[in-house]
Structure formats: structure tokens, C-alpha cells
Amino acid sequence: MSYTAPVKDMLFAINELAGLDRVSSLPGFEDANAETAQAVLDEAARFSEEVLAPLNVEGDRNPSSWKDGVVTATPGFKEAFRQYAEGGWQGVVHPGEYGGQGLPKLLATPCIEMLNASNLSFALCPLLTDGAIEALLTAGTEAQKQTYVPKLISGDWTGTMNLTEPQAGSDLALVRTRAEPQGDGSFKVFGTKIFITWGEHDMAENIVHLVLARTPNAPEGVKGISLFIVPKFLVNEDGSLGARNDVHCVSIEHKLGIKASPTAVLQFGDHGGATGYLIGEENRGLEYMFIMMNAARFGVGMQGVAVADRAYQKAVAYAKERVQSRPVDGSAKQSVAIIQHPDVRRMLATMRALTEGARALAYVAAAHSDIAHRHADEAVRADHQAIYEYLVPVVKGWSTELSIEVASLGVQVHGGMGFIEETGAAQFYRDARILTIYEGTTAIQANDFVGRKTLRDGGAVAKVLLAQIDESIEALWEHASFESSAAFQALHRHLTAGRAALANVVEFVLEHAKGDPNAIFAGSVAYLKLAGIVLCGWQFARALLVAASKRDEDPSFYGAKVATAHCFATQILPQALALEASIVEAKNNEGLLALTEAQF
Amino acid sequence: MSYTAPVKDMLFAINELAGLDRVSSLPGFEDANAETAQAVLDEAARFSEEVLAPLNVEGDRNPSSWKDGVVTATPGFKEAFRQYAEGGWQGVVHPGEYGGQGLPKLLATPCIEMLNASNLSFALCPLLTDGAIEALLTAGTEAQKQTYVPKLISGDWTGTMNLTEPQAGSDLALVRTRAEPQGDGSFKVFGTKIFITWGEHDMAENIVHLVLARTPNAPEGVKGISLFIVPKFLVNEDGSLGARNDVHCVSIEHKLGIKASPTAVLQFGDHGGATGYLIGEENRGLEYMFIMMNAARFGVGMQGVAVADRAYQKAVAYAKERVQSRPVDGSAKQSVAIIQHPDVRRMLATMRALTEGARALAYVAAAHSDIAHRHADEAVRADHQAIYEYLVPVVKGWSTELSIEVASLGVQVHGGMGFIEETGAAQFYRDARILTIYEGTTAIQANDFVGRKTLRDGGAVAKVLLAQIDESIEALWEHASFESSAAFQALHRHLTAGRAALANVVEFVLEHAKGDPNAIFAGSVAYLKLAGIVLCGWQFARALLVAASKRDEDPSFYGAKVATAHCFATQILPQALALEASIVEAKNNEGLLALTEAQF
Structure with a gap:
């Protein structure tokens, strides 16, 4: 199988981090319980693995083609799209009155991830259709909705x-x-x-x-x-x-x-x-288009998670199979599979940590969106909407930036074979490269993050999240495992430092945006990445707390989660300090802003 | 012109950082003075810009092709190679007795950079030929040398x-x-x-x-x-x-x-x-092959510098031309060239800082190689050879890793156009991806860096370099500009921190390599990158000292150097701390090394 949907990790993020129980207690989502989640994910996994994944390479080798104004999709795509439509997949998140299934975004999100991991090019068509449906439902007349939405949901259009x-x-x-x-x-x-x-x-x-x-x-x-x-x-x-x-x-x-x-x-x-x-x-029009854009931006963020996971899976498979060189610790006298070599393990563990962290954050964001739409209490809705909106540019910007890094590491794990197109690792490196560009470049996400998501409310949402991070840091410290677990200690130490860096940068942005906008916007992408790293690190803290208490139930899965959290703590979280430094020392007309146009 | 050789910055690195005067005082290099340097570089620039650069896109669109055992090079390549051979370029660094020009490596290096920047695919042929010549000169019989070397130098073979x-x-x-x-x-x-x-x-x-x-x-x-x-x-x-x-x-x-x-x-x-x-x-055989490999590894490091510079030049040109959006500081009411936007300036300045830093370090390494070959005093030769050998894996590993990042930023600067193949930015992103793989992956460089270059001499060379860095840090502090210059202060602060991080890691490697080789080799790539960052930061410190004293002679050039050094200090050097953290917390069976093969 060229793609195996990570259903177990998805359910972990859904149940333990995003809180499915809270979502299924919302009006209209009563049926969205753990059993439904398992069933939907299993079915999506089957379809993605069996129908879409095998067509991914085909799409790269035989691109959709144009002739005399007619575009013919890659061979196999039309039939796959028919199956996609018949399976009702386009309607997962859309309202039942127009033919949709009305499931929470929290359950649609893993479906989107699987769709994109199995076949990014294919998945773009449904992703854009989702955006069109959202815009029509929000701003269209009832007649327009009746004319277009059911046909879009059915996959006829x-x-x-x-x-x-x-x-x-x-x-x-x-x-x-x-x-x-x-x-x-x-x-x-x-x-x-x-x-x-x-x-x-x-x-x-x-x-x-x-x-x-x-x-x-x-x-x-x-x-x-x-x-x-x-x-x-x-x-x-x-x-x-x-x-x-x-x-x-x-x-x-x-x-x-x-x-x-x-x-x-x-x-x-x-x-x-x-x-x-x-x-x-x-x-x-722009306002309505932003409805599509925001849905699409979250979707593109999931594309980042998806392609990262696919690249990771491919690299792991190769590393387990390729035999080369003896172990550096002298533990074997003959050549071993390269997954035994520390640098390959570093690359694979880093790819995994980045991917799982981004997945967790996106799923958590999806749950905020569900609560923002369906909670009975308006104030609660508003609070969650604000958090969701703060997270969207991070999910879009950070997940896609890391997907390029992960796909590049995937090529590296393959060595010389990674550069040969037939191997397939290079496709992810090429495919991922669009993700930081379309639906708004990372800089556009970062502008949004600074302007609409941080300055507009005076940092209020950022501070809500910082307070929640503090609770998780405190919980790590108070946990029975703290004394004996290097993972707890490392995550506590680096998340504390990362949280402080993020808090400093939020203050810096609030303080200087008006007086020195060039400096703030020069640091905006770094601020977005910093937030991505710290927020994903926070999800690992929450995951670690769960894993520590459930470890005996499934030692392999939870043990891997502990190790991956530990890896994120030491390999990724320390970057927060470098990002902070790059931001807070920026001043207009200094350093990187001192070069004039002519000097470049 | 699609490529403009950065002759001015090359001469700056040659004269002010690598010390051409010291090289031209070596026996046999008497003619290699500043005038020669200027003349050689100007001629190489002309050939690279006019003959090779225009063929670079052609090579991507019409790859060399195979039919019935015969390989036909991209149209235009054969004629360009004839011109290359007739120009005597293959012999720049090789001995006069076999038809070469016998110039120092310090002057051959910018030629190699230009060759690769203008046409990476083309340049690989001479690069491999150089390796073959080196191996024959070192290990071949006189008859073998006479049979093969002149024909290789003349470009007939x-x-x-x-x-x-x-x-x-x-x-x-x-x-x-x-x-x-x-x-x-x-x-x-x-x-x-x-x-x-x-x-x-x-x-x-x-x-x-x-x-x-x-x-x-x-x-x-x-x-x-x-x-x-x-x-x-x-x-x-x-x-x-x-x-x-x-x-x-x-x-x-x-x-x-x-x-x-x-x-x-x-x-x-x-x-x-x-x-x-x-x-x-x-x-x-392996020993002789390493002669070729070491020459080739340095050459591949230069390929990293080269493709980074070409990607930078292309991105700058686009950013000056593409008009989009108003400035964030309100300084204009209409849309401006995107180079005016802070995030684009950040990307371009970062690309520039990474490229210039890597260039400087490689040219300095080349001068060490020249002294190691030609100095009259054996002890001096040995000292410089040891430094050169320490730097080779850094030049290879770090310059190529950063070239991928720079080429990726180059795509990003182009936005959606960057993803369209006709634009040309994507070619650099694809081309650069081989550089961290061939002639030994970054992990292979890092193994060499840890094993042969750090452990074998107990860190002696590393400590020599750390002491030289200290001198530059001290010189920044004592310089008249220190009090008034934010660039001096930033570089002093971050280089001091980076130097401490490197020193700690060297000690960590020496202390734990025997007891916990898996942890050390898991951190080996990070150690190599850390060394790359600190050593390039050090070159910027040296460059800043020169630029401060010469600023009035050429305010635009030296002013840009000051700004670029400042940019390196705040955007790149802080990463040293993150790398240090990722290394010194590694322990066997913990964190990223805790995941078993089955858990991946």
C-alpha cells in the first residue's frame, strides 16, 4: 500500500486533544460520537488508500492536458471522482437540507487530510468546491442555493x-x-x-x-x-x-x-x-470571497499535514528496506537497514514530530470552529471563533512551510534514489512547494496574523492561548511522571522557554506595530512560525499527559507518542528562541531593512 | 543578462578575507596578485555570463538524451564545451607542466562558482574531470600522467x-x-x-x-x-x-x-x-578516490554557493519589477514593487546573507589549501591543511543545505509565478536538491566532521578556529564603531553566543562520542550546521571590520556589507542556540532515538 491513513493518530487527536465529546454535545452533532468517528475514518481511509493513492503517481506522469479549450483529466481521475461523488464525500461537512451529511468539521478534517495525502492534485477539486458551497450558503439567495448547492454536493458539478x-x-x-x-x-x-x-x-x-x-x-x-x-x-x-x-x-x-x-x-x-x-x-465580493478563502486556507493547511505524512511514510518504508553500512555503535558487524543509523532516525523522527504536531493543532482548530458554529451560548461561540481565526493563518502558514522541509528530508532519506523521479519521493518535494504560495502566501498569512488576529484585539486571543499553555506547563510539572521522565522534563523546559518567547513577541508586535510597521512586518513570518512551533509544542504537552496516563493500554502507540513529544521538545521547540531573536532586534532601516533597492 | 557574476564581492572575499597577498607570497604563486585576480575573474565572468548562462534553461527543457548507448548532450553544450576547453578553463588550477595555468585554488574557486552559477549541469563535467586529474597526479605513474592528464586539461577528454x-x-x-x-x-x-x-x-x-x-x-x-x-x-x-x-x-x-x-x-x-x-x-583505491572526493566535495560546496547566488539574483530582479500592494508603512498611496515590502526584503536579505557568508568561508578555505600546498614551512603547511580539512565538510554540507533553503525562498519571492516552470525559479529549487546528496550526503559529511575532523585530533583544530573567532569578537568590541553601530553590537552579541554554542558542542562531542556514539551521530548534522553558521558569522565579523574602515571609499558596497552582516547576525546566527540544544540533549534511547523500528 503506498499510503496508509494514520487513523489511530487521527483518532487520538480527535478524541484526546480536540475533544470529540465536547463537539458531539453540540446541537446537531449528537451522532458524531467516537463510533461514528471510527466508522467515518475507516471508510475514508479505505477509499483514499485504494482508489486515490494509486493514481497519485499517474497524475504526476500524465498531467491533465489541454487541447482546443478542452481539458482532459489524468487517466483514472474521472472514474475516481465519480466514486468520490457517489460515496457522498463532497457533502461530509455540508448541511443535510442540501444533501450533505452535516458532520462536524472535526470529522471532516481527517477526511480532507486522507484525501490530500493520497492524492493532492485530485483533492484540490473538492477543496475548491467546498469553498464555493460555503460562499453560496453564506451569501447566495435561496434560489441560488437551491440551484447550485445540491449539485455541487452531489459531485455532479x-x-x-x-x-x-x-x-x-x-x-x-x-x-x-x-x-x-x-x-x-x-x-x-x-x-x-x-x-x-x-x-x-x-x-x-x-x-x-x-x-x-x-x-x-x-x-x-x-x-x-x-x-x-x-x-x-x-x-x-x-x-x-x-x-x-x-x-x-x-x-x-x-x-x-x-x-x-x-x-x-x-x-x-x-x-x-x-x-x-x-x-x-x-x-x-471580497468579504464573501474571504469566506471561501478561510475555508480553503484551513484546507491548504491540511494539505501541508497530508503531504508531510505521505512523504514521511515513504521515507520510513525506504529506510527499513535499504541496507547500507554498519551501525556506528558497533552493535552489528554487517551492514544494516539505514533506519538503524542515527541521522536517518533523526530525520524520520523530525518528520514525524513536525507532522503529528501540525495535525494535532489543525484538529484542535477544527473543534474550535465547530463550537463557534453550534454552541448554544453566543459568548462561547464568539470566544471559540476568535481562537479559530487566530489559528487559521498558523495552520495554513506553518503546516505548509513545514511540509516543504519534511518533503525535502524525505528526499534526503532516499539518498541518490530520492533524486530519481521514478522513486516518487521527489514528487512530494515538488507538490509541497505550491502550498506556501496559493490561497495566500505565508507572508499574506503572516500579515493577517499580525493585523487582524493580533493587533485588532490588542493581543487578547493570543493571551488566552498563552494562559492555556501555562496550564499545560503546570500540569507537566505536577504530573507524577515528571521526576522520572526525560520527556516530561525536556518538554517542560523547552515549552516554558518557547511560551516566553511567544509572549515577548506578542508584546513586541503590540508595542511597535504603529511606530515601526516595517520592522513588525519584516518579522511577521517569523512570528507566525514561532506561534506554530509553540502551539504544536503545546499540543505535544497535552498529548504527553494523556500518553503517560494511558501508556499501559497500548505501550507501542503511547510510547511512540512520548518519544515523539520528546523529539519535538529538543529538535523543534528550541527554534523558538532563534525566531524571537530575529524579530525583536528588527528596526526600520537597520539590518535586513537597511539594504536599499539599489544595493540588492 | 540572466546571470551577473558578483565579481566585486568575490574580490572582496579574495583580497580582504582569504588574504590574496598571503597566497601570492607563496612559491610559484608570485603572479597571482590583485591584478591577476581581477583579470581572471573578469574573463571568467564574461564567459559564464555570455556563453554558459543562456544555456542553463535550455538544459532543463532539453535534457541530454540517450539512444542505443549514445548520449547526446543538450543542444549548444558541445560547442560551449569546446569554447571552455579552448579558453583553458579546465587547467586553471592544474600544473603548467601538463598544460595547466597553475593558479592558486583561491583564484580557481571563483571561476568554479561562476561556472556553476551560470550552468550547474554543464559545470559538473569539468568538476568530475578536475577530480580525475587530481587522482592521476597523486597516484598515477608518470606514464599514466603523461597519457591522460594533458588531454584532460586540454578538454579533449x-x-x-x-x-x-x-x-x-x-x-x-x-x-x-x-x-x-x-x-x-x-x-x-x-x-x-x-x-x-x-x-x-x-x-x-x-x-x-x-x-x-x-x-x-x-x-x-x-x-x-x-x-x-x-x-x-x-x-x-x-x-x-x-x-x-x-x-x-x-x-x-x-x-x-x-x-x-x-x-x-x-x-x-x-x-x-x-x-x-x-x-x-x-x-x-579508496584512499585515492578520497583525493578526488575531497576536491569534488569542495567543488560541490561551491555549487551550493553558486546556485544560491543565481536564485538570489533572479528573485531580486523579479522583486524589483513586480508591482503589487501598497507599502505597509503608508509611504505610498499606490501599489509598489514588491521589493518594498518588508517580508520580501527579509527573504532577499536572508538569501543574500546566507550566500555571501558561504562564499566567504569557502574562499577562506581555498586559501588555507593553497598555503597547505605551497608554504615553505612544513609545520605551517600541516596547520593549514588541518584547517582546510576541517572546513571541507562544512563547505560541502552547509553551503548545499543552505542552497536548498535559498532556492526555495527564491521560488517564494516569485509567488504563483515561481511555481510555473517557464519562470525559471523552480529549476534552481530542483537543481539544488541533489547537492546535499551527491559526493556524500550531509550525514556523510557530518560523520567525517565528527570522526576524522573533530575526534581524531581531540578537537585541536576546532579550538584553533575558536581562538581565531575570539580575536575577531574582541576586535569588534574594541573597534571605534562599536558604540554607535547596531550592526557591530548585534554581530558581537550573536557571534559571542554562537561561538559559545559551538565550543560547548565540540566539548560535548569529545566527551560522549565513545560512550554514546548514537547520540553524537544523531547530532552530527546539527553540529555541522552549527559550525557553518558560526564560521560564516565569523567571516561577517571580519568583513564588518573591513567595511567599517573602508566605508567612505565605496559607501554603497561597504554599506551593503554592513547591512548584510547585521542581517546575518540577527536572522541566522541565533539558530546556533537551537542547534546546540538539539545536540546536547540527545541521549541514546531517548527522544528521537527512543522510537523503535517498529514504531516508525
Whole structure:
């Protein structure tokens, strides 16, 4: 099997760290208990392992292809998508009234992880469709919801996000695509969109493009952008498909990775105008798009966890099989499997620690989202929403940054074979490289993290989390295992130091953002990484407490968790201090900000 | 121009850091003065920029190809190689008596950097040829030298290193290729070698393969390996080419990067035996191969510097051109070039600092090598040789590890365009990925660094370098600029801390290597990286002292050096503490070493 879903670790994160019991006590989630979790994950694992994982290499070797405006997905993808649709997987998290299963995000999240680990390129299509569904449910009219959402959930149709234009990447203020009202409630859309993931393909009968465009006389900048539905095929009153709309794929990109996922250049309105329908109110398009973006950003964070885990699994398999050199401790006279060598064990343990930590944090974030949506008490909802929103840029930014490092270590474990494409390790290194870029680069996440998530509330949420970390630090200290466990001591020591670094940086950001914004934003990515490291370290502290008390129930699993927590403490957490130093010494016009444009 | 050789910074490193005056005072290097340096570098720059750089993308798009045993290099490469040969570039560092120019390694090193920065795939052919020349000069008979070396230096022929076999990668004890004596002084060689860089091609009329093989009844393991010359075409007494030898390229690899460089599977002796000639003594092959390896390892370290610089230059060019978003400090009302944004400046400055630091350290190492070869005093030679040997694994391991990070940052600066292959940034990310693997993985470098370079002399060389670092720290403190310069203060503070971390780790390695080798070797890569960071930080301290005193002579250049040193101090040097922590807490059977094979 080329991918084995880590169901046991997922259930550990769901049950012990994210707190499934709390989620299943929310209104509407009563059935989402431990048995449901096990059943859903087992079924998702089967589908991912058996149907999607074998197609991953195929997608790299036979990318989706373009000819005369038609995009044909990698062989096997269309049939796999049909099975995906029939299995009801697109609807896991969406409401039952539109055909979904209405499960909590906490249970949808491992499904997303498995989907992406087994086949990142394939999974992008459902990920974008999820975003389109979210935006329609939030801002669409009831008629729009009824027209589009059930078809998207059933997998008959898929969805896309159309933001980027050649001159407007991270800077959506520069969007030029225009939408002209036709007097009948519809619009004609004209413009060029690039980097449209699964923007054209043959896996579904229709594609629902959600498109940012400007109406006539709209204000300049981001306050003049509206959101439109532009279906590939117009939809008749009875729901059947009508005329082909004037949106055409003029090319797809030749990319470093995720080659099976067609990245389209879409031309709107070259033949008279593409028919579009306004979603929600005019000029509020960016706001609605952010609904899609936030769902998608969390999803991309899970892609980071997913590709990291897949790279880890592949490296472990190779390291157990490849025999090379005698052990350095003289414990054998002949060559041994390279997993016996300390540096290979270091690489594998580091890959594992980074991946498990990122998984734990993302699942915890998912539970906050569920509580934020469903809790009976509005204040509780607000508190959890704030924490979730603080965590989204971290889940997106940190999980994807580490996925590149993990995939690179995966290549390294393979030695020379890692550089040979047929081995397959290099695909993860190439695929992962997009994750820190799309749905907002790490810098964009970090800007959000500093601006909306830290400065706006004066660091209030950050301090709530710091207080929760303190409780875990205290619990480590008070635990019966502390005296005898090197893992407890190491995690206590390094999490305490990391927590202090994070607290200092939050204060630094609050203090200097106004007076020296350049220095703060120069350190913003480091602040995001620091938060990622400390928050994942915190999850390991919580995991260690559980593992210590349950160790006898499953010595191998919990023993591995103790060792992995220990590894995270000594290999990853110390980086917090380096990140802190890189941030707090930044000043405008000094050091890295002193180089003028001409000097570069 | 897609590549502009950084001649000014190279000359700074040569003259001010490596000390060209000291090298040009050595016997035989009298002509290697500042004028020569300038002239050689200018000419190498012209050739690299004009002839080789434009072919770099071509090599990625049209890799060298195999058909029926014949390998055809990327279009344009054969003609470029002819120009390379005619320019005398293969002989820069080799002795005049065989047709070389006999220049110091200190002046050959920037040439190697430019060659690799302009075209990494192309440069591998000369790099391997250099190794073959070194091995022949060291261990060959006079007749062998006369037969092969002038032709290799003239570029009529090229050289290869044949070590790896399918079952013998890092572990050369497993080499199975056999060599049977024919009674006439020649041998028949039989076996399969893989991963042979430029192992077959059409750029030269002959290829001189240097091959590791076992003679009958040779001892097992690495003590039974001998080195053989196996030319593609046998050489007649008069030096003309004779019969085609029984060595054939049966395939070349499909690789992640360096695609223009054919990586051959060579079959020796399938048609009766490949004629080979023993070099030096039987069973000492590994020793001779290490001569090639050490030259090649330094060369691969330079490849790291080279690809990092090229990735940096490309990212700077894009960042100056791409307009996106308003400045965060409100200094402009319209969108600006992204180089104005603090996070982009952070990425570019970090790329620059890593690259310049690695360049400086490598050039300093090259000067040590020159003194070690030519100084009149044997004790001085021995001291410098010991320092050079300590630095080689650092130059190889650290420069290549950072090149991956720099190339990845280069992609990130380009945003979505970075992921599109036509942009070209992704090529560096793919190409760089081999550098930490071939000529010994980073772990192999780190093993060497711990074993042969630290333990064997009880840390003596490490302590010599630590004492020299102390002198530079003291000089920062005593400098007139200290009080007023944030760069001086930051570098003083972080270099002091980094130096202490390195010293602690050296002691830790010395103390525990025997009792807990697994822990030491689990931390060996971190020790190598720590040394790389501190030693490069030290070069920045030395550079800062020069820049402060010369600033008025060239405010832009020296001002940039001050800023870059400051950037290295706050962005890179603090990582020393994290690395120290990851090393000194390692214990066998704890943390990352506690996971059993089954638990992975």
C-alpha cells in the first residue's frame, strides 16, 4: 500500500486533544460520537488508500492536458471522482437540507487530510468546491442555493474560485474583470483570470465559477469588487443544463508539481460576454470571497499535514528496506537497514514530530470552529471563533512551510534514489512547494496574523492561548511522571522557554506595530512560525499527559507518542528562541531593512 | 543578462578575507596578485555570463538524451564545451607542466562558482574531470600522467568517478565490480556502476573513467578496493585513440533536476571485459578516490554557493519589477514593487546573507589549501591543511543545505509565478536538491566532521578556529564603531553566543562520542550546521571590520556589507542556540532515538 491513513493518530487527536465529546454535545452533532468517528475514518481511509493513492503517481506522469479549450483529466481521475461523488464525500461537512451529511468539521478534517495525502492534485477539486458551497450558503439567495448547492454536493458539478489576474495576485485591489448589468438581473462578465485550479476539466458535467469583478462605477480598490456566479453551462429553470457560457480555458500551466490539477487561464466574455449572477450585495465580493478563502486556507493547511505524512511514510518504508553500512555503535558487524543509523532516525523522527504536531493543532482548530458554529451560548461561540481565526493563518502558514522541509528530508532519506523521479519521493518535494504560495502566501498569512488576529484585539486571543499553555506547563510539572521522565522534563523546559518567547513577541508586535510597521512586518513570518512551533509544542504537552496516563493500554502507540513529544521538545521547540531573536532586534532601516533597492 | 557574476564581492572575499597577498607570497604563486585576480575573474565572468548562462534553461527543457548507448548532450553544450576547453578553463588550477595555468585554488574557486552559477549541469563535467586529474597526479605513474592528464586539461577528454553500484551507495564496502589481472599489467573489469555523472556524452572524444573495483582475493570491505583507469577508447602508444573499450552506457536517469547532466548506468565487461589499468597500489583505491572526493566535495560546496547566488539574483530582479500592494508603512498611496515590502526584503536579505557568508568561508578555505600546498614551512603547511580539512565538510554540507533553503525562498519571492516552470525559479529549487546528496550526503559529511575532523585530533583544530573567532569578537568590541553601530553590537552579541554554542558542542562531542556514539551521530548534522553558521558569522565579523574602515571609499558596497552582516547576525546566527540544544540533549534511547523500528 503506498499510503496508509494514520487513523489511530487521527483518532487520538480527535478524541484526546480536540475533544470529540465536547463537539458531539453540540446541537446537531449528537451522532458524531467516537463510533461514528471510527466508522467515518475507516471508510475514508479505505477509499483514499485504494482508489486515490494509486493514481497519485499517474497524475504526476500524465498531467491533465489541454487541447482546443478542452481539458482532459489524468487517466483514472474521472472514474475516481465519480466514486468520490457517489460515496457522498463532497457533502461530509455540508448541511443535510442540501444533501450533505452535516458532520462536524472535526470529522471532516481527517477526511480532507486522507484525501490530500493520497492524492493532492485530485483533492484540490473538492477543496475548491467546498469553498464555493460555503460562499453560496453564506451569501447566495435561496434560489441560488437551491440551484447550485445540491449539485455541487452531489459531485455532479464542481466549483472554482476566480480571484487572480495577471496584474492582481496578492493585491486584489488591482482586479480589472468587469461585470455589466443587463437589466434582467444578470450581468455580462469580461476579463482574464489566471491560476484557476480545476478551472476546466471533464470530471463533472458543469463547473460553477465564482468570479471577482467590478460593476460599472464601482469604487476603486478592494471596496469595488463584487462576486458573481458564472457557470460553464447556464442552468435552466428546471435545473437542466442550458447553453454553453462564454467562459473558455485558453491554456493550462506547466508547473513544478500538482501536475494532475489543471491550472487554467480563463477568458470571460471574448464572444459577447459571459453570463453571471451577482452573489449577495454589490461591492461586498471580497468579504464573501474571504469566506471561501478561510475555508480553503484551513484546507491548504491540511494539505501541508497530508503531504508531510505521505512523504514521511515513504521515507520510513525506504529506510527499513535499504541496507547500507554498519551501525556506528558497533552493535552489528554487517551492514544494516539505514533506519538503524542515527541521522536517518533523526530525520524520520523530525518528520514525524513536525507532522503529528501540525495535525494535532489543525484538529484542535477544527473543534474550535465547530463550537463557534453550534454552541448554544453566543459568548462561547464568539470566544471559540476568535481562537479559530487566530489559528487559521498558523495552520495554513506553518503546516505548509513545514511540509516543504519534511518533503525535502524525505528526499534526503532516499539518498541518490530520492533524486530519481521514478522513486516518487521527489514528487512530494515538488507538490509541497505550491502550498506556501496559493490561497495566500505565508507572508499574506503572516500579515493577517499580525493585523487582524493580533493587533485588532490588542493581543487578547493570543493571551488566552498563552494562559492555556501555562496550564499545560503546570500540569507537566505536577504530573507524577515528571521526576522520572526525560520527556516530561525536556518538554517542560523547552515549552516554558518557547511560551516566553511567544509572549515577548506578542508584546513586541503590540508595542511597535504603529511606530515601526516595517520592522513588525519584516518579522511577521517569523512570528507566525514561532506561534506554530509553540502551539504544536503545546499540543505535544497535552498529548504527553494523556500518553503517560494511558501508556499501559497500548505501550507501542503511547510510547511512540512520548518519544515523539520528546523529539519535538529538543529538535523543534528550541527554534523558538532563534525566531524571537530575529524579530525583536528588527528596526526600520537597520539590518535586513537597511539594504536599499539599489544595493540588492 | 540572466546571470551577473558578483565579481566585486568575490574580490572582496579574495583580497580582504582569504588574504590574496598571503597566497601570492607563496612559491610559484608570485603572479597571482590583485591584478591577476581581477583579470581572471573578469574573463571568467564574461564567459559564464555570455556563453554558459543562456544555456542553463535550455538544459532543463532539453535534457541530454540517450539512444542505443549514445548520449547526446543538450543542444549548444558541445560547442560551449569546446569554447571552455579552448579558453583553458579546465587547467586553471592544474600544473603548467601538463598544460595547466597553475593558479592558486583561491583564484580557481571563483571561476568554479561562476561556472556553476551560470550552468550547474554543464559545470559538473569539468568538476568530475578536475577530480580525475587530481587522482592521476597523486597516484598515477608518470606514464599514466603523461597519457591522460594533458588531454584532460586540454578538454579533449573528460573524466568520471565510478563509485556507486546499486547495492553500494554511501557504503563502499559493498562494491562488487571486479578486476581480473591479464598478466600484461592490464586488467579486465566487470560490473555495473550507477549514478555516473557525465558517464557518457558527445562533448569530448574520449572519457577517462576512474573505477573502483576488487581484484581477486582482495580483502573484504573497503580495504579490498582498488582504483582503475578504464578509458572509453583505449589509447595507443602514440597517444591516438584505439579500440572502443567494453564499457557501455545502458541508460541515463530521469531526474528531479540538473537534467542536462547525464547520469549514466555504466556496464563494464558485458562483451569480454573492459580493459583497465591499476592506479597506484592494489587495495588503496579508496584512499585515492578520497583525493578526488575531497576536491569534488569542495567543488560541490561551491555549487551550493553558486546556485544560491543565481536564485538570489533572479528573485531580486523579479522583486524589483513586480508591482503589487501598497507599502505597509503608508509611504505610498499606490501599489509598489514588491521589493518594498518588508517580508520580501527579509527573504532577499536572508538569501543574500546566507550566500555571501558561504562564499566567504569557502574562499577562506581555498586559501588555507593553497598555503597547505605551497608554504615553505612544513609545520605551517600541516596547520593549514588541518584547517582546510576541517572546513571541507562544512563547505560541502552547509553551503548545499543552505542552497536548498535559498532556492526555495527564491521560488517564494516569485509567488504563483515561481511555481510555473517557464519562470525559471523552480529549476534552481530542483537543481539544488541533489547537492546535499551527491559526493556524500550531509550525514556523510557530518560523520567525517565528527570522526576524522573533530575526534581524531581531540578537537585541536576546532579550538584553533575558536581562538581565531575570539580575536575577531574582541576586535569588534574594541573597534571605534562599536558604540554607535547596531550592526557591530548585534554581530558581537550573536557571534559571542554562537561561538559559545559551538565550543560547548565540540566539548560535548569529545566527551560522549565513545560512550554514546548514537547520540553524537544523531547530532552530527546539527553540529555541522552549527559550525557553518558560526564560521560564516565569523567571516561577517571580519568583513564588518573591513567595511567599517573602508566605508567612505565605496559607501554603497561597504554599506551593503554592513547591512548584510547585521542581517546575518540577527536572522541566522541565533539558530546556533537551537542547534546546540538539539545536540546536547540527545541521549541514546531517548527522544528521537527512543522510537523503535517498529514504531516508525
